[in-house]
Amino acid sequence: xxxxxxxxxxxxxxxxxxxxxxxxxxxxxxxxxxxxxxxxxxxxxxxxxxxxxxxxxxxxxxxxxxxxxxxxxxxxxxxxxxxxxxxxxxxxxxxxxxxxxxxxxxxxxxxxxxxxxxxxxxxxxxxxxxxxxxxxxxxxxxxxxxxxxxxxxxxxxxxxxxxxxxxxxxxxxxxxxxxxxxxxxxxx
Amino acid sequence: xxxxxxxxxxxxxxxxxxxxxxxxxxxxxxxxxxxxxxxxxxxxxxxxxxxxxxxxxxxxxxxxxxxxxxxxxxxxxxxxxxxxxxxxxxxxxxxxxxxxxxxxxxxxxxxxxxxxxxxxxxxxxxxxxxxxxxxxxxxxxxxxx
Numbered sequence: 001x002x003x004x005x006x007x008x009x010x011x012x013x014x015x016x017x018x019x020x021x022x023x024x025x026x027x028x029x030x031x032x033x034x035x036x037x038x039x040x041x042x043x044x045x046x047x048x049x050x051x052x053x054x055x056x057x058x059x060x061x062x063x064x065x066x067x068x069x070x071x072x073x074x075x076x077x078x079x080x081x082x083x084x085x086x087x088x089x090x091x092x093x094x095x096x097x098x099x100x101x102x103x104x105x106x107x108x109x110x111x112x113x114x115x116x117x118x119x120x121x122x123x124x125x126x127x128x129x130x131x132x133x134x135x136x137x138x139x140x141x142x143x144x145x146x147x148x149x150x151x152x153x154x155x156x157x158x159x160x161x162x163x164x165x166x167x168x169x170x171x172x173x174x175x176x177x178x179x180x181x182x183x184x185x186x187x188x
Numbered sequence: 189x190x191x192x193x194x195x196x197x198x199x200x201x202x203x204x205x206x207x208x209x210x211x212x213x214x215x216x217x218x219x220x221x222x223x224x225x226x227x228x229x230x231x232x233x234x235x236x237x238x239x240x241x242x243x244x245x246x247x248x249x250x251x252x253x254x255x256x257x258x259x260x261x262x263x264x265x266x267x268x269x270x271x272x273x274x275x276x277x278x279x280x281x282x283x284x285x286x287x288x289x290x291x292x293x294x295x296x297x298x299x300x301x302x303x304x305x306x307x308x309x310x311x312x313x314x315x316x317x318x319x320x321x322x323x324x325x326x327x328x329x330x331x332x333x
Contacts (some may be wrong), residue, residue: 068265068290151265
């Protein structure tokens with residue numbers, strides 16, 4: 001690999017406080033723009049059809065390419081391997097934390113990511129009038145978008161959140177189905 | 189040694205980018221048609237190769253050659269496909285194709301919020317960087333332009 005490649009794939013250092021505060025600014029702005037918490041949660045997670053407002057899902061769709069370019073991780077063989085890669089490689093690379101993977105369902109299609117500390121909420125306290133806001137919901141959208149690009153449809157949601165008084169932050173991931181490659185229309 | 193041309197496809201078969209260097213003879217069909225045929229061929233060869241594999245496949249299909257040229261293929265788990273045609277003297281160039289993906293496509297297109305994904309890449313920067321990278325390759329012949 002050439003020198004230029006190394007420069008491109010090197011991880012760039014950035015202040016985590018700046019990151020946390022920037023994320024806070026994003027959530028605050030969304031809270032101002034939308035009437036209720038439900039809509040904010042949706043915006044954080046969801047598909048926005050504008051290229052200029054890439055949040056959650058849209059971030060995931062692009063982030064996965066960066067992840068693959070930098071990590072050299074190949075295709076996963078099963079959902080357990082995927083879970084490990086998400087926790088040990090992806091979270092480490094982008095948030096500097098390694099959540100633990102637990103609570104597997106017997107069928108092996110659901111698991112939980114337990115975040116001991118969530119860097120997004122370092123300076124955050126939820127005001128009373130935003131009790132149903134899922135502050136870090138962006139993460140769910142990122143996970144969903146990224147995995148969809150590697151042919152896995154998943155559902156991701158917060159089931160515990162330290163902001164709501166729980167001891168840890170827990171993201172529940174559920175495998176829905178494999179997305180098969182299709183030949184483009186009219187080529188069969 | 190020389191590089192003939194390069195295709196970049198996404199997972200839906202859209203040709204994101206095409207460029208050519210030393211290509212003396214054209215296919216004689218419209219470019220759109222050529223992309224479709226190329227993608228269809230890759231799609232079939234990929235599934236055929238994985239069906240015939242006696243062991244679990246890792247990287248899958250890498251390259252094929254005819255008496256005149258060699259086609260190199262690189263695919264990411266997200267289904268981005270980089271295809272480069274060269275002459276027969278060129279060895280394995282997986283790292284080159286990976287570089288085109290990771291240092292050019294990801295850096296200049298995916299990370300550029302103004303570049304919509306899933307359609308032809310309009311970025312002039314991407315085109316010119318790709319062109320100069322390919323021209324700088326050791327197996328890119330210095331004669332002809």
